[in-house]
Amino acid sequence: MADTKREIERKYESDDSGLPDLTGVARVAAVIDKGVAHLDATYYDTRDERLAAASITLRRRVGGADAGWHLKFPVAPGVRDEIQAPLSDTVPRALAGLIRSRVRDAELVPVVRLLSERDVRHLVDAEGVLLAEASVDGVRAERLTEGGGTVQWTEIEIELADDGDPGFLDKVEKRLRKAGVRPSKSASKLARALAETGGKKKRKKKAVETADPETAGDHVLAYLRAQRDAIVELDPAVRRDMYDSVHRMRVATRRMRSAFRSYGKVLDRAVTDPIGEELKWLAGELGVDRDQEVLTERLTARLDELPRTLLAGPVRTRLRTWSHARSGGSRRRLIAVLDGKRYLELLAALDALVAEPPVLKAAGGSPSKVLAKAVRKDFGKLTDLVEEALELPPGADRDLAIHEARKKCKRTRYSAEAAAKALGEPAVDLVRSMKSLQGLLGDHQDSVMTRLALRDLAGQAHAAGESTFTYGVLYGHEERRAELVELDLPVTWPTIKGDLAV
Numbered sequence: 001m002a003d004t005k006r007e008i009e010r011k012y013e014s015d016d017s018g019l020p021d022l023t024g025v026a027r028v029a030a031v032i033d034k035g036v037a038h039l040d041a042t043y044y045d046t047r048d049e050r051l052a053a054a055s056i057t058l059r060r061r062v063g064g065a066d067a068g069w070h071l072k073f074p075v076a077p078g079v080r081d082e083i084q085a086p087l088s089d090t091v092p093r094a095l096a097g098l099i100r101s102r103v104r105d106a107e108l109v110p111v112v113r114l115l116s117e118r119d120v121r122h123l124v125d126a127e128g129v130l131l132a133e134a135s136v137d138g139v140r141a142e143r144l145t146e147g148g149g150t151v152q153w154t155e156i157e158i159e160l161a162d163d164g165d166p167g168f169l170d171k172v173e174k175r176l177r178k179a180g181v182r183p184s185k186s187a188s189k190l191a192r193a194l195a196e197t198g199g200k201k202k203r204k205k206k207a208v209e210t211a212d213p214e215t216a217g218d219h220v221l222a223y224l225r226a227q228r229d230a231i232v233e234l235d236p237a238v239r240r241d242m243y244d245s246v247h248r249m250r251v252a253t254r255r256m257r258s259a260f261r262s263y264g265k266v267l268d269r270a271v272t273d274p275i276g277e278e279l280k281w282l283a284g285e286l287g288v289d290r291d292q293e294v295l296t297e298r299l300t301a302r303l304d305e306l307p308r309t310l311l312a313g314p315v316r317t318r319l320r321t322w323s324h325a326r327s328g329g330s331r332r333r334l335i336a337v338l339d340g341k342r343y344l345e346l347l348a349a350l351d352a353l354v355a356e357p358p359v360l361k362a363a364g365g366s367p368s369k370v371l372a373k374a375v376r377k378d379f380g381k382l383t384d385l386v387e388e389a390l391e392l393p394p395g396a397d398r399d400l401a402i403h404e405a406r407k408k409c410k411r412t413r414y415s416a417e418a419a420a421k422a423l424g425e426p427a428v429d430l431v432r433s434m435k436s437l438q439g440l441l442g443d444h445q446d447s448v449m450t451r452l453a454l455r456d457l458a459g460q461a462h463a464a465g466e467s468t469f470t471y472g473v474l475y476g477h478e479e480r481r482a483e484l485v486e487l488d489l490p491v492t493w494p495t496i497k498g499d500l501a502v
Contacts, residue, residue, distance in 0.1 A: 217363025
């Protein structure tokens with residue numbers, strides 16, 4: 001079983017003079033000597049150091065109070081999420097899964113061994129509450145891969161106590177700087193060890209990125225590369241069930257698929273269409289939980305808005321049972337998908353696409369012409385769909401037409417996003433308008449899906465001999481919400497049409 005903690009720390013260069021006196025800094029009432037710990041850590045990576053390239057560290061450490069396996073993901077400068085697992089001879093399965101999108105099928109091997117002599121002090125307040133742990137670390141690093149060497153250094157590390165105020169570290173740093181201590185040039189011990197021990201440089205080559213996109217193809221590829229990176233980077237968060245991670249990963253798949261279709265004159269669709277189908281498959285797998293969550297959250301919110309006099313029967317219990325039954329096992333299924341061969345093959349296909357893109361003649365064209373033409377085409381199709389929906393009478397056909405317009409609205413938004421750097425403010429304005437329209441049309445579709453769910457819930461309640469009154473009330477509310485959208489759309493749409501000036 002793996003445990004997670006947020007690690008907030010700062011590292012400083014040391015001239016071997018030890019830790020300056022920190023008594024009196026902010027709320028520090030005492031500096032308590034906790035003795036010396038001897039730590040022996042072996043860091044693992046692929047031979048081309050893919051984890052190091054992403055500032056991810058995986059180590060097996062003995063000694064100290066937290067011996068075991070530690071996997072660290074960067075969150076912000078000086079902030080990392082550390083996932084811990086018990087000591088074992090091989091990489092724990094729980095940790096291996098979290099780096100699978102980076103490692104793929106490559107072998108994890110020992111790359112660096114760090115032997116540290118850690119002189120530990122606790123900074124505590126007047127009540128003896130721990131504020132931070134300060135240590136002076138004498139480090140000896142040995143590269144374990146071919147051609148490596150060794151290096152030694154001493155550093156000071158200040159780690160904030162759990163749930164501590166990060167501002168406290170600013171005050172400690174101010175005292176350290178006054179004493180002549182300066183921040184370390186390396187973000188971590190591993191980064192310094194890799195930089196200073198030499199060894200054979202085999203890091204995985206990244207696709208060449210154009211700092212300043214010039215052609216239409218440059219802009220489209222920059223957008224696709226960003227979506228590929230988002231999918232890879234969000235993989236561990238999805239596995240950890242972090243807030244909004246599934247939604248964000250799903251959006252990245254949609255953005256990439258949309259770009260394939262919108263910019264079919266830039267990239268060969270004979271190559272991108274099969275990849276798009278695989279992205280659609282992944283989005284579907286990601287959506288199993290997400291769609292159910294959205295429905296449940298909407299229904300729960302509606303129940304919270306109802307007066308108690310309109311709540312008849314065990315409605316909340318029925319909703320929880322219904323939601324659990326529809327999502328049961330989907331979490332395990334998603335992890336199995338992310339561990340599967342098909343997903344790894346998709347990631348490899350995305351890497352190959354951005355490394356050797358199947359560009360067509362238009363890729364070398366002017367962004368102001370090629371990209372603007374594609375955006376106009378998407379907006380034209382959206383216009384047709386919205387106006388078709390407005391001409392239909394209320395009912396199932398109009399609901400379907402609005403849903404199709406919503407999908408086209410997303411595509412227009414994403415094509416404008418990809419073109420925003422090239423086309424400037426007009427494209428940015430269009431993205432903003434499409435986002436607003438997407439929200440309006442999305443609320444309508446959510447109402448349609450919520451009414452379907454309410455019919456299902458009412459049927460189950462009726463079969464169990466429960467009152468169906470409340471479900472009827474909620475159904476009426478959802479009908480009204482959809483009607484309001486349909487009344488708003490003819491007013492909103494003419495204004496939005498005027499925003500296409502690219």
